[in-house]
Amino acid sequence: MEKEKKLKGEDAMLDRKLKRVYRLFYVIGLAMFFLSGCSPKEAAVPISAIESEDQLSAAPKSSNQIDGKESLRIVKLKLDNQDFQLELEENETVEELTAQFPLSLELEDLNQNEKYAYLSKALPTAPQRIVQIEKGDVLLFGSDCLVIFYESFETNYTYTRIGKIKEAAALDFLKERKSVWLWLG
Missing domain, CATH: 2.40.100.20 (Cyclophilin)
Structure with missing residues (x-):
C-alpha cells in the first residue's frame, strides 16, 4: 500500500514537471512567432x-x-x-x-x-x-x-x-x- 502511494506521488511529480516543460516550449514558440517579422530565413542572401x-x-x-x-x-x-x-x-x-x-x-x-x-x-x-x-x-x-x-x-x-x-x-x-x-x- 505504501509502495503504491509512493509510485502515485512520483507519477504526480513527473506530470507536474512535464506540464512545466510543455508550458516552457509553448512560451518559447509564441515568442519566436511574434519576434520573427521579416526574419533572415525569408530568403535573405548571405x-x-x-x-x-x-x-x-x-x-x-x-x-x-x-x-x-x-x-x-x-x-x-x-x-x-x-x-x-x-x-x-x-x-x-x-x-x-x-x-x-x-x-x-x-x-x-x-x-x-x-x-x-x-x-x-x-x-x-x-x-x-x-x-x-x-x-x-x-x-x-x-x-x-x-x-x-x-x-x-x-x-x-x-x-x-x-x-x-x-x-x-x-x-x-x-x-x-x-x-x-x-x-x-
Whole structure:
C-alpha cells in the first residue's frame, strides 16, 4: 500500500514537471512567432553566396533624362491618411511590383525602426548589401517582404532597392504606431 502511494506521488511529480516543460516550449514558440517579422530565413542572401560585385547590382540603373538631369519615376504612396511621393528605382523588381498596383497593405512594426508587410506574390530580386539604411528607404527583404524604414541605422542584411520616400522627415509619426495602412499606386 505504501509502495503504491509512493509510485502515485512520483507519477504526480513527473506530470507536474512535464506540464512545466510543455508550458516552457509553448512560451518559447509564441515568442519566436511574434519576434520573427521579416526574419533572415525569408530568403535573405548571405554576402558569401554572392559571387561578384556585378551580382550585387545586377539590375540596370537607367533613368529618363529631362533637361540633362536624371528623372526617376515617382508614384503616390499613402501611409494611413498622409500622402508621400516615392521615387522608384529602375529594376525588374520595381517593374513587377508596379504591375500589382494599386496595392493596399497593413504594415506592422519591427524593431522600432521599420514597418513591413508580406506581399501576396514573390518578386524577382537583385539583392545588395545595404550597409547604411536611410530614413525613407523602401526595400524588399527576401522576395516578398516590403519594408519602409523610418529610422537610419547600419545593417549587414541584403535587400533589393524599391525606392525612397521624398518626404522622409515626415515619417516620424510611424514611431508611435504599431501598424499603418499603405496604399501604393
